[in-house]
Amino acid sequence: MPFYPSGLEAFFQAVATGLLVGATYGLMCVALGLIFGIMRLINFAQGDFLMLGMYFALAIMSGLGLASLLGSLPALVLAAVAAVPIFFAVGWLMHRLLLGRIGRDRPDMTEGEMHQTQLIMTLGISLVLSNGGLMAFGSTPVSLNTPMASQALVLDAFGGDMMVFLNEARILAAVAALAACGGLYALLHRTDLGKKLRAAADNPLAAIYMGVDVARCHRVTFGLGFGLTALAGAMVASYYPFQPYVGLDFVIVMYAGVVLGGLGSIMGSFWGGLVIGLVQQLSTLVLPMQLQSTTVFVVFLLILLIRPQGLFGRSVERA
Amino acid sequence: MKIALIAPVSGPMARQGDLMRKGAELAIEDINAAGGIKALGGAKLLLMVEDAGDKVETAKNAAQRLVANRAGVVAGTGAWSSSLTLAVTEVTERAELPWLTLSYADQITSRGFKYVVQTVPVASQLALSSMPTVLDMAQAASGKRPTKVAIISDSTAASQAFVTPLRDGGFQKLGVTVVSDDVFTPPLTDATAMIQKLRATRPDFLLFYSTSFPDAKLVLNKMNEFGLGKGKLPAVTVGVQLASPEILKAVGPELLEGLVVVAPNWPSKAQEAALPGLTRRSGEPWLGQDTISTYGDVWLIKDALERAGSTDGAKLMAALRATNRSDGPADYYLGDRLAFDHNGRRVGGAVGLVQWQAGLPYLIWPKEDAVRTPLWPKS
Numbered sequence: 289m290p291f292y293p294s295g296l297e298a299f300f301q302a303v304a305t306g307l308l309v310g311a312t313y314g315l316m317c318v319a320l321g322l323i324f325g326i327m328r329l330i331n332f333a334q335g336d337f338l339m340l341g342m343y344f345a346l347a348i349m350s351g352l353g354l355a356s357l358l359g360s361l362p363a364l365v366l367a368a369v370a371a372v373p374i375f376f377a378v379g380w381l382m383h384r385l386l387l388g389r390i391g392r393d394r395p396d397m398t399e400g401e402m403h404q405t406q407l408i409m410t411l412g413i414s415l416v417l418s419n420g421g422l423m424a425f426g427s428t429p430v431s432l433n434t435p436m437a438s439q440a441l442v443l444d445a446f447g448g449d450m451m452v453f454l455n456e457a458r459i460l461a462a463v464a465a466l467a468a469c470g471g472l473y474a475l476l477h478r479t480d481l482g483k484k485l486r487a488a489a490d491n492p493l494a495a496i497y498m499g500v501d502v503a504r505c506h507r508v509t510f511g512l513g514f515g516l517t518a519l520a521g522a523m524v525a526s527y528y529p530f531q532p533y534v535g536l537d538f539v540i541v542m543y544a545g546v547v548l549g550g551l552g553s554i555m556g557s558f559w560g561g562l563v564i565g566l567v568q569q570l571s572t573l574v575l576p577m578q579l580q581s582t583t584v585f586v587v588f589l590l591i592l593l594i595r596p597q598g599l600f601g602r603s604v605e606r607a
Numbered sequence: 608m609k610i611a612l613i614a615p616v617s618g619p620m621a622r623q624g625d626l627m628r629k630g631a632e633l634a635i636e637d638i639n640a641a642g643g644i645k646a647l648g649g650a651k652l653l654l655m656v657e658d659a660g661d662k663v664e665t666a667k668n669a670a671q672r673l674v675a676n677r678a679g680v681v682a683g684t685g686a687w688s689s690s691l692t693l694a695v696t697e698v699t700e701r702a703e704l705p706w707l708t709l710s711y712a713d714q715i716t717s718r719g720f721k722y723v724v725q726t727v728p729v730a731s732q733l734a735l736s737s738m739p740t741v742l743d744m745a746q747a748a749s750g751k752r753p754t755k756v757a758i759i760s761d762s763t764a765a766s767q768a769f770v771t772p773l774r775d776g777g778f779q780k781l782g783v784t785v786v787s788d789d790v791f792t793p794p795l796t797d798a799t800a801m802i803q804k805l806r807a808t809r810p811d812f813l814l815f816y817s818t819s820f821p822d823a824k825l826v827l828n829k830m831n832e833f834g835l836g837k838g839k840l841p842a843v844t845v846g847v848q849l850a851s852p853e854i855l856k857a858v859g860p861e862l863l864e865g866l867v868v869v870a871p872n873w874p875s876k877a878q879e880a881a882l883p884g885l886t887r888r889s890g891e892p893w894l895g896q897d898t899i900s901t902y903g904d905v906w907l908i909k910d911a912l913e914r915a916g917s918t919d920g921a922k923l924m925a926a927l928r929a930t931n932r933s934d935g936p937a938d939y940y941l942g943d944r945l946a947f948d949h950n951g952r953r954v955g956g957a958v959g960l961v962q963w964q965a966g967l968p969y970l971i972w973p974k975e976d977a978v979r980t981p982l983w984p985k986s
Contacts, residue, residue: 298803305799427619429821431857438831438862453799455832527828529821529857537794572800577791578762580800 297450302569304443308458310565312524314558315465316538317545318472319516321557324546326489326509329387330403332410334542335535336417337379337514341371341521342530343425349432360434361460364526368464371518379514383507386413414535421532429531436460437527461523468519469558472512476554485509489552544588549600556600563587563599608644608918609655610635610905611683611704613669613695618661622853623687623897628656629889630901631684636888638909646916652909653679659686659695666691670698677704681918682911682927684708684904687897689715689730696723705924707907709900711871716950722924724951726904726940727871727896728958733845734769737869737958738781738814741843744867744960744972745812748983753811757787759801759826760816769816769845786810795822798829805840806833812841820854827862838865841983843960845869847896850961850968860966865982868968870959872896872903875976877938893967903939910936941976 320334348367349355355363390405431437440453476482487495488505496502528534541564549560564584571583591599612631614624635652643649657669666686673680682705686695689712699706700720708715713729728736746752756778760766767790778785786808789801795817805813813830817823823844830836842865848854850868874882874894885902886894907930912918915926928947930936937945944955960972962981969979 298800298807301799301803305797309797428622428853429819429857431821431824433857433859438828438836440832453803453832455799455829527825529824531821537796568796569800577789577801580796581792 297452298573299570300450300452302573303566304452304454305458306566306569307562308454308462308565309569310562311462311465312458312520313541313545313561313565315468315516315520315523315561316542317549317557317561318469318554319513319520320542321546321549321551321554321560322472322509322516323513325552325554325557326485327506328403329406329510330410331513332407332539333414333417334513334517335537335539336414336421337375337517337535338521338524338538339421339530339532339535340417341375341518342525342528342534343421344371344374344518345522345525346430346432355432355434360432360526361436364432364434364460364522368519368522371522372468372515374515375518376511376515378511380507380511382413382514383510387510388503388507418532418535425532427531429529431529432525434526455527457527461520461526464519464523468516469555472516473555481508541584544584548588548591548598550598553598553600556598559599608647608650608681609653609679610908611655611657611673611677611680611685612901613657613659613666613673613683613685613691614687615659615661615666615691616656617658620661620687624659626891626895626897627685627687627901628654629891630894630898630903631656631905633885633888633898634902634905634909638905644909644912646913647918652905655680659691663690663694667694667698670695674698674702674704677702680704681920682706682908682923684901684908686710696720699723703920703924705908705911705920705927707904707927709872709896709904716952720951722920724927724947725953726900726907726945728953728956730768731772732956733869733871733958734772735777737845737960738773738777738783740958740960740972741812741867741869742781742783744981745841745983747974748981749985751985752782754783755786755808755810756783756812756814757805757808757810758785758814758816759789759791759798760814761795761818761822762790762792763818765818766816766845770814773814791822793817793819793822795825798826802826802829802833802835805830805835810840812843815842815844816846817844818846820848820857823849823854824858824862827858827866831862836862836864838982839984841865841867843867843869847871847873847961850895850963852892855966860963863963864965866963867971867981868961868963870896870961870970871956872900872939872941873959873961873968873970874899874978875941875959875970876978877976879978895968899939903936906939907936907945941970941973943975 323329323331345367349363436457439456443452484500485505487500488502492502545560545564546557549556567584567587568580614627616624631654635654639651643651657673659666659669684707686692689710692708692710700722706723709727711730713731716725760770787804847870911926915922931946933944941959942955942957946954948954957973961968962971971977971979971981
């Protein structure tokens, strides 16, 4: 019979780890939610964008040797910061050359036709990226080997009787996720560009009548979504080994988080991701580890049953 | 005269196939340099490699290609993973082609086949004899026999086939209490909950079986984070992929320090003189099970050819099964004797324990074959 420790220490440890893991999930979900919320685009390649961010961090840290030159923390921060504009540009171009040709920029296509072609195209992009990754990087898992991955900040409340370990790499990833989500919130709610993006999301036709370049908004959105996912990838790579198919490990969590937060609610996606992280960790207090992922989907199904629009979704606005 | 090797030389298992190919090539070079097969007029050996790929179908196709072009092929070895070997031996058995394998699934030699031998202990022997071996080693190294174990294993068939007999009474018979037992479904996202239980339950050692090394890295990272790494809580794992240069690159020497790996075969004291030369010629930083077992397999075929004095499949197979050596080809396998039972299963084999010490994996047990002294905490 498995033994499960009870008590406050296990509970606090699960909450702390859940928050750290959940914050990073939150960033991944926000990036996906942004693309879906504004563009209504189902992006199957989101996991592969995450993978590219991971290999980008590896290239910066090991390939260019910046980890040994600057130290792993500054090199990781540099990789994560550089990932955003570089992958924004890649996303922008990808939309311009591929997705924009079959998305909302094509008034001759019906909504159903657009969704079908988008779905197939993102699936194709995903296959090209993962198989291209296999050719370029090989199938052997790699990792960044940062010392932070195996070091913890220890919260010691009662002289060693109750200790909570906060993994340093996960703390950094959570801080980066919060900063990125905060920045995105400010962009969406405090800037003219954000206003245009929200207008393009809420009512593309009305936005066009008001002089908003909806196609450009979509390109910016796709670029932002790609950049933020790559940022999440770079941070996750600091503690998680990866190979070209690593995206599959996270893509289900991303979709679950977005649906849990509420389809269309960009910042709700963050809370969706956070809830998934917490549920994953708290479930281990009462259930076997083997059911850790299953628990996430049970909660996911329950929320959809009780509140189909998700935690922060709006059920009638788009009806 | 050709020796066949069926191994995955493409796809995700290509690295293991490459290591086997190196072992076969080195053995053939050495045998030919020493005068070839003397009983057959000094006949020289050639290697014929077929790609097993990564699927049962591709492995079976490789065996069919081999059998279709078998002119000059006297025997073979392969195909690394048990599932591939099961498929390959279906074909080689019908072709009455003598086959050797380092795969250790029991089924390979439980089908009544006459043309196959397993040169390492089978899985059921490995599971039941590895833990007494670990306890003996720990007692010899620390003066105290462990009495409490924690188990962490993934939910794959290979892991559970190993862990289940131990969980279901195996440890109890050895006087060891299981204080924590976690099964996770790969890929593992975070190991915190499992490692926290180790802190709470304070086992004497951890039995850890992960078939994927990203999951192994997450567990080792977390152990270190919780102050249990670098041998403070001895960890015993299964599978030689955790003693490979790739895991060293991915995980780093600090986290691997002290980790004990259960290995069906590993370079030992018996090869002390030859090993530096073999390692240099292989181009590998060190030799592991895949290379040394395949090297030994080719020498074993040579030994059987000398005794049979014929390339006839039935005569060669009879000579292989009649092997009873404690020197010569036996030097390339663990245990006091190299012999086979009526099913083709290894007799006289021993389970090896390999331990990471200062960035390299050394054989630490059985004592008579070991090249380093085991490290195990005294208290």
